[in-house]
Amino acid sequence: MSAQDLIRETACTVVEKLRSGDVTPLELLDVVEKRIGEVDGQVNALPILCFDRARANAKTLMQKPAGARGLLAGLPVPIKDLTDVAGVLNTQGSPIFKDNVPARSDILVENLEGNGAVVYAKSNTPEFGAGANTFNEVFGATLNPWDISKSAAGSSGGAAVALATGMAWLAHGSDMGGSLRSPASFCGIVGMRPSIGRVAHTPAAGIDRNLGQQGPMARNVEDLALLLDAMSGDYAADPLSLPSPATSFLSAARSGHKPRRIAYSPNLGITPVDPEVVAITRKAAERFAELGVIVEEAHPDLREAHECFHVLRALDFAMSKAKLLREKRDLLKPEVIWNIEEGLKLTVDQITRAEAQRVAMTARTVEFFKTYDLLLTPTTIVPPFPIENRYVAECAGKRFENYVEWLGIVYALTLVCCPVLSLPCGFTASGLPVGVQIVAAPRGDAQVLAGAKMLEDILGLRGTTPIDPKVKK
Template structure:
């Protein structure tokens, strides 16, 4: 088999291990693609070609010496620009940190390096990963790989775009309100928000703040499982990390849709305003599952508490994280982020307590829902990719969107349940823009979710 940048990550890693292709040669293939596509799309930032070549040479030398290799050995990789990489420029998409160079790796980067990946640069993000459209004042706007006039989503928009165009074989990101799932939907790739505690984060100012989590992105579910097997698993520095070892999630995956009890909804019973083009794709996903043998019912949990819960916890977290920075630099944060920080300043202890009580109630709602169903299916994003010169969609089906969060409810309502959720390519709009569907499973059932997702992916590829 000839290895190209479109080859799966599993094929690329296997070819490097068997010395069918060298890490140097694989890197050159990806650098060529970056040179072709990145100037227009701005997906990869802080590219360091010299250091990447040094890393690839070290990977080849490692193999030549017959030393054991990790599952990502020799694969070019660009961590999200909000995750610290020791000795590498890490800006968080903020002019205040344009020249920032950390002295240690975040845990997710530490694990990816240990697995043998060759770091080449970073993937672009919105300022401090706030918002689901990737633009900032340091590097500019990441554009959609299918139609550069549209958004690539965010906050892991650079990661999703780089994946979709073959600039990297795998990518990682983080997700608070949909930052892995929305860009996956917009760019036609796969993004997983794992169960809370599945992919631990360290260091963290507040280890008990659990609205955000790191997670994997890939071009197919098998590759995503490969990366999850590297970044998942417990760590003694993270007290709430789940105990299953990462290898639990490694491919191959053997799933089926036959007999699956699916609760399907296009709008959570009217709680979401969903673009008609997106709803049509989600409807077809339900029909595909029926043809593949699943039992699909119109059903959904009552997530009416989710909006207040998410917005309260997000504002509280942003104030705690960025409050001092905003006081020191009153004009240093983009307006939407500064407004979110100020909203956190107005919260009381009672507000935060109410949000946590509601989050507990939502967890119980999902537990009861999954006694009746095996899976929840709904839109990943309420809209297809919107114009890249907008910060967020101003309306959906004619209904005004009051702020930069309102169009993301289909993702952030799931965030506060703590359940794992995956976005899969499911079709497109008449204009050809990608649309993803979101599959949600009970907390802790990440492996089962991957198997179901792989079965959906296979059924769609087979034209079921």
């Protein structure tokens, strides 16, 4: 099998080849290194490479019997450049940390490597993951391979582009306000924000910080479920982490479990959405009716989402970054400074109000899912936008008050603690990808995966990636 053929194979297939001995982890590293050399200069997705470390770990892994190499069996996986990998540069997209090399890996990385992942690269991210457009002062911008004049979104833009171009079979991402869902939509791949605690990580700044979650990214639903299995598990060092379920997520994805009733919402009642995006996502949701599923237009009451997220996001930035503002202000980008300063201005009354709003919205959402098995909605409110735009300033005639507000359709679902997956569901008239969010009640990760696989089969879009970067004329 040629290197090009291997690049196009699914992660599940490649893992089977690893287990059978048809291919070795070292051979896969050669394949992916060659692919990076061919395409990454055009898109800038994987600016940090660690192939010496990867080959050393692969050789160690290969000393074990094939059946004892973990769920991923030696599959190469890149890690987002916000997460520590021992002995590898971790810049967080910031000049402040441009020379930072951690001595120990995050729990997430230790868990993945224990399950047979071979880390070979760090994927690009905006500074501290702030802003849904992947650019920073350390490495520059990551470009969308469907049209390199467009944004890959963010903050897991590097991971999404690596998948879309065949520089990765699976990738790690993280998500607070859509940070892996938005890039998945813009790049035509699959990304999932799991339930709180589903993926253990090393706590920082606060044990109970849960707006941000770590999650899997892949080119199809089954591959994503495989990675979620490899990422899952409880660890004492992360007290919020959940044990792995008795039934694997890959089995759940393949279960054929059909929802009885689903809801589609074009806007969650809180945001403008580009009409073309609405048309594409609505058409995709309505395809469930072909299976006898009831499809209705509805959504939970999320009217407080903008105010609530603004406060809780600002609080999170103040908790985690106030020291940097005091000591390194001149090295921070304007959006990060704004977030921290907004957090430092908060009163106890504002924080209390936001927490109460989150509790109320979550309770209403849980009640909503007593009627509907799944909720579908656009992942992003616009198609991929020009790379030179730092963010979306307006949509459908509405001008946004700040650089975060355009993300309401993703961060509203963050607030109500739901597992959410972004699935490719079609293309605009100009050939740019559009994603649809598939949502279930809290802890309903298995239902999300089963529904996503079912819709993926109906839509027939699996296999549209990887692609070579394109220049639109």
